[in-house]
Amino acid sequence: MQKIRVGVVFGGKSVEHEISIVSALQAMAALNQEKYSVTPIYISKDGIWYTGEKLTDIEAYRKLPELLAACQKIVPAINSDERQYYIPKQGMFAKWLQEQIDIMLPIFHGSHGEDGCMQGVFELMNIPYAGPGVLGAAVGMDKIMMKAVLKDAGLPMVPYVWFTGFRWTEEQNAVIGEIERELGYPVIVKPANLGSSIGIGKAANREELVDAIELAVSFSSRIVVEKMVEHLREINCSVLGDVEYAEASVCEEPVAAKDILTYADKYMKDSSGKTGDSKGMASLSRQIPAPISEDLTKRIQDYAKKTFIALDGSGVSRIDFLLNGDSEEVFVNEINTIPGSLSFYLWQATGKDFGQLLDKLIELALKRNREKNRLTYSYDGNILAGGNFGGLKGCKK
Ligand SMILES: Nc1ncnc2c1ncn2[C@@H]1O[C@H](COP(=O)(O)OP(=O)(O)O)[C@@H](O)[C@H]1O
Ligand SMILES: [Mg+2]
Structure with a gap:
C-alpha cells in the first residue's frame, strides 16, 4: 500500500516560532512510519519556506544559517488540486522540481499559522489539512472575538x-x-x-x-x-474531534512558579525544573489528572466540548480554564486551536498514544476535505455565455 505523504508545516512569523519547532519535531518522531512518509516544511521567521531532511534534527536548529543552507527553498502551489510544492530551479537550464503532498499537518502556534492565514493557503490548494479551518483558527486566535462567541453560547466568562x-x-x-x-x-x-x-x-x-x-x-x-480571578487555579482540558463528534481528555493543572504563567515557565524548563532547555508544553510542571473533584472535572470537560463546538473546532484543541479555588467558580479562559505539543500528554493519559492521536488528526482532515468537495461551489455552465449584458455593453473601451 502506498504511504500517505504528510507535509508537517511549522515555524513561521510568530513569537511562538521556537515552540512550534519543538511541537513539530515531537509530532514527526511520533508519526507512524509504516503508514506515512513525512516531509518537514519549515517556514523561517522571515517567511521563507524550506524543506530538507536535516529539519527533523533539533540539534541542527542551534546553527540556523547552516541548517537553512543545507535545505531547499520551496513554494507551495496554490493552484487548486495540484497538491504539491515546487523547488525553484537552480541555474539557467534546470527545471522546477515538483513534489507531491497528500495532506498538510500544520503545527504552528500564534500568528500566521494558528490564526487562519495558513489554513487559507491550504483551502486555496484544496489540500486536506489537520486542525481548525480558517474560521475556527481566526476566531480562536483573537481573544475579543472568541469571548463574544463564547458568551453568546452561554459559557462562563470572566467580566x-x-x-x-x-x-x-x-x-x-x-x-x-x-x-x-x-x-x-x-x-x-x-x-x-x-x-x-x-x-x-x-x-x-x-x-x-x-x-x-x-x-x-x-x-x-x-x-x-x-x-482578575482570585485564588486562581488553572485547569486545562483537551478536545479531539470535530463539530459532529468531539471527546474531552482528562484535565491537567499546570503548576506555575509565579502567579502568571510566563513564557519561561511554559517552555524553557527542563525536567529538573531549571529554566534552560526548550522542550515545549510537555515539560511544564503539571498534575495529570488535575486534583479536582469528579463533579468539577465533568463540568470542565462539558464546557471544553461546548467551547470547541462553538468555535468551529476541528482536530485537537486545548481549552484553558480559570478556577477560583475558594468558590469553585470556573471560567473559560481561552482555546488553543493548535496547542503546544498537540496536547499529546493529555491524550496519553486518556488512553491514546501520540501516534494514534496523529492518525485521528489525519483521518479528520481527510474527512473534512471530502465533505468540502461534496458541497456545491458553482454551477457548471457559463452564465456569461448566454449573452444579454444590457447596459454593460460599453465595458470594452
Ligand atoms: N482573568 C484572569 N485572572 C487571573 N489570572 C489570569 C487571568 N487571565 C489570565 N491570567 C493568567 O495569565 C496567564 C496568561 O493568560 P492567557 O489568557 O492564557 O494568555 P495567553 O494567550 O498568552 O496564554 C494565564 O495562564 C493565567 O496565569
Ligand atoms: Mg494561555
Whole structure:
C-alpha cells in the first residue's frame, strides 16, 4: 500500500516560532512510519519556506544559517488540486522540481499559522489539512472575538472590557473610567491576539493599569482587560474531534512558579525544573489528572466540548480554564486551536498514544476535505455565455 505523504508545516512569523519547532519535531518522531512518509516544511521567521531532511534534527536548529543552507527553498502551489510544492530551479537550464503532498499537518502556534492565514493557503490548494479551518483558527486566535462567541453560547466568562489601541490614544480617560466602573481592581491586561503570556500584565491600581495597557498596545492594536480571578487555579482540558463528534481528555493543572504563567515557565524548563532547555508544553510542571473533584472535572470537560463546538473546532484543541479555588467558580479562559505539543500528554493519559492521536488528526482532515468537495461551489455552465449584458455593453473601451 502506498504511504500517505504528510507535509508537517511549522515555524513561521510568530513569537511562538521556537515552540512550534519543538511541537513539530515531537509530532514527526511520533508519526507512524509504516503508514506515512513525512516531509518537514519549515517556514523561517522571515517567511521563507524550506524543506530538507536535516529539519527533523533539533540539534541542527542551534546553527540556523547552516541548517537553512543545507535545505531547499520551496513554494507551495496554490493552484487548486495540484497538491504539491515546487523547488525553484537552480541555474539557467534546470527545471522546477515538483513534489507531491497528500495532506498538510500544520503545527504552528500564534500568528500566521494558528490564526487562519495558513489554513487559507491550504483551502486555496484544496489540500486536506489537520486542525481548525480558517474560521475556527481566526476566531480562536483573537481573544475579543472568541469571548463574544463564547458568551453568546452561554459559557462562563470572566467580566471584561475591550478597546482598540487607537481608542486608547484618543480617549484614555474614558477607557480607564469604563474599566474602573465595569471591573474595578485588580485586573489583567492582555493583547488580544498573541499567546504565551507575551505582553500580559496585572494592575492593582490606575497607575499600574496605564503601564500595563502601554505595554499591551506595543504588541497589539486590540486590547482586552479582565477582572482578575482570585485564588486562581488553572485547569486545562483537551478536545479531539470535530463539530459532529468531539471527546474531552482528562484535565491537567499546570503548576506555575509565579502567579502568571510566563513564557519561561511554559517552555524553557527542563525536567529538573531549571529554566534552560526548550522542550515545549510537555515539560511544564503539571498534575495529570488535575486534583479536582469528579463533579468539577465533568463540568470542565462539558464546557471544553461546548467551547470547541462553538468555535468551529476541528482536530485537537486545548481549552484553558480559570478556577477560583475558594468558590469553585470556573471560567473559560481561552482555546488553543493548535496547542503546544498537540496536547499529546493529555491524550496519553486518556488512553491514546501520540501516534494514534496523529492518525485521528489525519483521518479528520481527510474527512473534512471530502465533505468540502461534496458541497456545491458553482454551477457548471457559463452564465456569461448566454449573452444579454444590457447596459454593460460599453465595458470594452
Ligand atoms: N482573568 C484572569 N485572572 C487571573 N489570572 C489570569 C487571568 N487571565 C489570565 N491570567 C493568567 O495569565 C496567564 C496568561 O493568560 P492567557 O489568557 O492564557 O494568555 P495567553 O494567550 O498568552 O496564554 C494565564 O495562564 C493565567 O496565569
Ligand atoms: Mg494561555
